[in-house]
């Protein structure tokens with residue numbers, strides 16, 4: 001007998017997973033797909049040797065305590081370390097009790113959804129946004145409204161209109177302010193300040209999701225929206241998935257003490273606590289190893305991959321293609337000529353064992369059929385150089401024969 005409920009029966013596989021499933025099917029036939037579809041950091045740079053040594057150190061120093069049950073709010077040394085770490089984003093006005101350790105940023109988003117979304121809720125997001133968050137907000141019953149963006153991120157005039165039209169129904173505004181997934185755009189300083197003021201004016205919250213902030217190609221890190229928060233209106237979500245390794249599943253939420261306490265109660269009902277060893281691995285790695293050197297090394301590699309990809313796209317994609325050159329992060333956003341339909345085109349291109357993500361997956365209103373997201377972090381410069389022209393050729397052929 002199959003379990004069922006309204007909630008369970010409404011759940012769907014994530015849109016991007018449908019692409020990864022196709023890639024896995026090919027892999028099971030022994031075919032290697034060149035995937036520009038993923039959102040992964042490159043595993044070749046995971047600090048495995050450091051983590052191996054840290055594991056030994058943890059067991060030598062802490063023995064069984066390191067794998068005993070522990071507090072739901074997280075490993076205190078890590079929470080205290082994160083208080084210092086957040087100064088990189090100019091977030092200074094917090095202590096460790098403002099921090100809840102989560103199993104990745106995704107769990108934090110799920111907790112905020114569970115806790116704040118009620119029937120009739122409207123979550124406001126950037127017009128092009130991370131589907132993993134959108135799927136979670138929807139799963140807990142929210143409808144989603146996207147706000148038009150430009151090169152400086154979400155347009156505040158449009159946001160204000162949406163907030164006015166949905167007054168009383170918006171539990172939070174969700175934003176990825178730095179090197180956004182998928183567009184690579186960052187929100188300007190001015191808009192960060194305006195966003196906090198609008199959240200206060202319309203009595204709502206901002207959920208600031210910042211997994212890409214340190215993957216900055218010029219090394220600059222912008223002040224978080226949280227750093228402008230005078231009213232306790234911004235909940236910050238951090239993660240080491242893109243900077244250390246996603247399988248460790250370490251993220252954190254920052255909010256005022258009372259809110260964190262409520263989220264801790266939620267966590268107690270959910271999974272009791274985050275994996276002890278992973279919290280210690282991340283703590284020791286950030287504190288004792290060359291985390292900054294590691295960041296410099298990976299961002300340098302990603303920047304070079306971005307450059308090779310941008311050049312190849314410009315040279316081989318059809319006339320009229322526009323691309324946004326990201327200043328950081330893992331993704332490049334490409335707009336093909338108007339007549340293209342990247343969802344329809346996917347299987348045609350996939351014949352050549354190349355994958356991308358159709359842009360419609362990122363748009364809550366289903367627009368953007370001529371757009372796509374390309375990931376550049378996991379493919380070598382050489383392979384990018386070889387495969388992007390093939391992708392370009394397939395797109396040109398498709399447009400000639402199908403569109």
Ligand SMILES: Cc1ncc(COP(=O)(O)O)c(C=O)c1O
Pocket residue numbers: 039103104105106107130132176181209211238239240241246250251
């Ligand atoms: C914007 C954004 N937020 C959150 C996540 C999930 O992060 P985590 O691995 O920390 O759960 C991702 C992963 O792609 C992401 O792009």
